[in-house]
Structure formats: C-alpha cells, structure tokens
Amino acid sequence: MIEIATKEGWREHVDTVYERPAPITLKDLRALSFGDRALYNQARARYSQAGAFVRTPQFQVFQNAVRDRVMLNTYRRVGKLGLILSGEPGQGKTTSLVEVGRAHERRRRDTGHPAAGPGKIPVVYVAVPAQCSAKALMHEFARFLGIPVLGRMTYGNLLDAVANALRRCATELVLIDDVHHLDLKYRQNIEASDMLKQLSERCGGTFVYAGIAVEGTGLLDGERGGQIGKRFEVHVAVPFPLNTADEKARWGDLLLAMESSLCLVEQRPGSILPAALSLHSLTGGEIGLLKDLLQFAALRAMEDETETLDLSEFERELRRRQAAAAMYAKPRRSRTPVGSA
Template sequence: MTVAINTREGWSAFVSETLDQPIPITREELEALSPGDRALNREARKKFMIRGPVVNTAQFTAIEREILRRLMLNQYKSHGKLGVIVSGEPNIGKTTTVSHIARRFERRRRDIGRAGGSNSIPVIYVSVPPSCTPKLMLGEFAHFLGLPIRPHYNTGELMNTVASVIAACGTELVVVDEIHNINQKYKQMGEASDTLKQLSEKCPGTFVYAGVDVEASGLLDGTRGRQISSRFQIMHLQKFENSGRAKTAWADLLVAVETSLGLLDQETGAILRHASHLHTATGGVIGDLTGMLHMLAMDAIDDGTERLDLDAVFGTRPTPAHRDLPAAR
C-alpha cells in the first residue's frame, strides 16, 4: 500500500523508489512468453508509465533552476530567506512539479552523502489544510516529522518543538502545497501565514509554496501578502498552446508522453496526427493530457492492441499504416 508523501515514511519511500524501464520487446517476443510472464510484463509497463520519470518540460526546468538558485543563496542568509511560489490552474502539474523537483534534490543529496544518518531529513513536504489555523499548520509539520502533539501544547511550544527538530535534521527544502488555502483576509489564516514566516526564519530550509491561482487566492493580499511577494519568486505553470512558436513545444510534449507509454505497436510520432484534437480535448493542460493517454494506453495493453486508438476517440479515419494490425493475445 502506498503511503501519502506528507509523512516522513511516505516521502522517503517516494524518494527511494526506483523503477527500471521494462526492456523493450517485440510483439513476437511478448507472444512467446508464458501467460504469467506476459501478464507481469504488461503490469510492469503500466506501472512504469504511471509512476516513472516525469517529462522534463521547459517550464519544469525553469522552476527547478529557480528553486536551486534560491537554495544556494539562502545558505548565506541569516534572515529574510528567499522562496519560490509555483502557481497555476488545477491539474496543471503543480504538485507533480514541486514533488519531483524535491525528490531529485534529495536523491542528489543522498548520492553525495549529505543525506546520511537516521536523523537527516533533507526535504519536508506538507499541505495546507482548509480553514487553516497556526496550530493546524504546525500540526502538519509535526505529522510529517512523526512528532506527538500534546493536547496542552500552545502554538508557541509547538513552533519551538517543530523548529528545533527541523534544524536538528538539517532540512534544506520545505515544500508547502495547497498554499491557496491561506487567505489573508481571514484572521486565523493570516496568522497561519505568519506561522510559516516565523518557521522559515527559525529553520535553515528554503520554502517552496504551490497552489491554485495564488495571486487570486488572497495569500498575497495586504501587508502580509506584500511581504511574501517581496521574498518569493512567483513561477507560473501554464497551459501548452498549439499555435505559432508554441506549437513545437506541444508536439514535443506529445511525443515524449507517447514514448513513455511503452506500447509495442505505437509508431513514434503517430500521435502528432491528432495534435489538434488532443489540444482541444485537454485544453493544453498536461495533467489532463497524461490522464487521458494513460487510460487509453492501459486499455491498449490489456486488450492487446498495443497502440493508441485515437481515431476511435475522435471519430477520425485511420491512415492505411494503422489499419488491420494484428492483436496480441
């Protein structure tokens, strides 16, 4: 059973998981396998498709670069630490982006021996709960760290406990997801925002916020909001366009996702014939695109067709090269 990444155990498992891409095989080789091995191959391909490496888009690369820059700068700052806000529409890939950037960061730390020892926690990942209060916010950190929350703790005691543990664990990167749940016009939420600010000053880590349309959420309103804006670089995840110069980026994304599906009879680049249809269907939102293609690919693996049947989806005519392909049994 998969453990949520907002716990230390779940995050560690997420970082540690290494999925080897199944060795490419032909349809004939698949048919030559025993029924059991054939089923294992199909499940391995589906698992790698869903949980394998993310597509490194230009937006992903730009956000990762900015986070790493601020991590470096904050090593030499005693106060006023700089952070990054990742903002965008729902399902645009914010959580996927920040979690995989943080995962790659921690894996690099492990590779160079800077994340060794049972007390080391290079990355913390938490989400802001709805109707957040200072105590609830600190409770999310305590939950990740596995700290018991005493009923008699007040906010100050909980703050000191959480901050001291984070400092002792050498945390370098703190990801706070669902940051749009904080609206400065509500007193308790404004105080929760102050709590994050205080925590950032007490801890050595760089904070990264991610949320839906953050500029319109109320997080950046008022004096508190202006303070956040002055310290955090806002990075936008945007829809992919399918016109002008942006058309190439959409095509590159389609081919990258197509390649990751591992379908035996999917010709590389065949997906481009439906580039406009896919853009209309998904609005250029990467989460909607991958969700749609993953569902179609899993069906193709299970029923043995081993290719995306986008003609059936969009009511278009298949090209001659795609007609009458034999189905795997």
C-alpha cells in the same frame, strides 16, 4: 500507496525507482502466459504513471529557480527567499513540487552532502488542510517529522519544537502544498500564514508553496502579502499554447515524451504526432488531462492486443464533443402555448 506527508513515507517515495520494462516484440508478448503478461502490463502501467516524469520547459525553469534559492538561502540569516507555484487544477503543480523535492534529495545523497547524512531530513513535505489554523498546520509539520504532540503543548511550544527539529535535521527544502487553503479572508488562515513566515526565519530551509490560483487568496495582498511578494517569486503553471512554431514544437516534444513513456510494443516513435491538434483540442493543452487521456488509450491498446494508440479514437471523441457543444449552443425555438390566440 505511499503517504509522502511523513518522513518515512517521503523517504520511501525518494527511494522507490520504477524502471522501464524491457522492450519485447509483439510475438514474444503474445507468447507470454496469462500471468506473465498481466505482470508485464502492470509494470508498464506503473512506469508510465509513477516512473516516467516529463521535464517540460516550465518545470526546468521552476527547478532551476528552486536550486538557486536553496544555494542563496544557505548564507542568509534573515529575509529568506522562496517560491510560489500557482495555477489552475490539472497543470501538474503537486507533481512538479514533489519531483523537485525528490530530485533535490537524491542529488544530495548521490553527492554525499551532509544534509543527506544519518539523522538528516533534507526535504519536508506538508499539505495545508482546509480552513487551517496555525496550530493545526504546526501539527502537520510535527506529523511529518515524527514529533510527539502533547495535549498541554501551546502554539509557542510547537513552533519551538518544529523549528528546532528542522535545524537539527539540516532541512534545506520545505514544500508546502495546497497553499490556496490559506485564504486570508479567514482570521485563522492569517495566523497560519504568519506562522509560516516565523518558521521560515527560524530555520535554514527554503520554503516553496504550491496551490490553485494563489494570487487570488490574498496571500500576496496588503502589508503581509507585500513582504511575501518581495521575497517569493511566483511561477504560474499554464496550459501549453499552440500559436507559434516554437509552441507547436514544444507541444510535439511533450507528445513524443508521453508516447515513449507508454511502452506500447507496436507504437512507432513519432506516430502520435498526426494527432497533435486533436489532442490539444481535447485537453486544452493541460498536461494532466493529456497524461490521463493517453494512459487510458494505452491500457485499451494493451487489452485489445493492438499495442498501438488508435488515433482515430481521438478524432471521434473530438467530433463528439464538438457536436455536443454545437447542439447546446443552438437556440431553441419557443413554442406557442395551446389555446393562445
């Protein structure tokens, strides 16, 4: 497992590319030895889980917004612009945040940009610990950057060290995950929030936050929140709706992309579409739940050698859930106590 909260781990994550396994026929698959087939199945599962990334319309809008702010902030001295990606669990916030950073760094490398030169760190990723103080959050930055933290270092010393390192390393993008942990009901979290603002003004990077229901944490409320609200654009990750023709088409496009990423030998492109309504009902349109559901189904198809999704399995699961919901919703009849008149 790659630890992306250090510069070495992040660099390994950016460097790692999981190629799509070469397609083979069912006959050739069955002719493989037990060991070779296990390796082929492992490569397919790895590609589906970590190699294939589905660029949804929501993600494209978010990625474009990040790109624009990185460009504008290059020429700003104060009042840096940022972004907040908010939403409920299962909407792919962390995945989107990490993919935006990975794509940005790979683009810088491919174009020979100075920010990706020797000794430079174009992207920094930090996850906010629960009940985080300003100094504890600064420690997370120091851990990523590899800055030694001495016991006698004050908050001001740490802030100077981190800000100087970000400037020297030409960091363009600072990704702050789990920002919902900065619930401003707690004093120490207010200090950590203020620290992020100070840090953003002292280095050249664009700050992008991601977290669960960030609008309810107080981060955007009051005088402090007013400043953030004016400079940070909020993007809300929501489940895929299924009301209009366009929404149904987008859901279908997502299913086709997911279907392709599974690399099942006998899965004909588009054969997943008859299960579109069932899959939406089972997942509520949440991309995280959909991905998990399809990947488990794909693993079963590999194990039983059918190599195609069993759409009837989704129908059965949907009926089972509907029956269970109906049973719990049915009012229970009250019983008359024994011996009562």
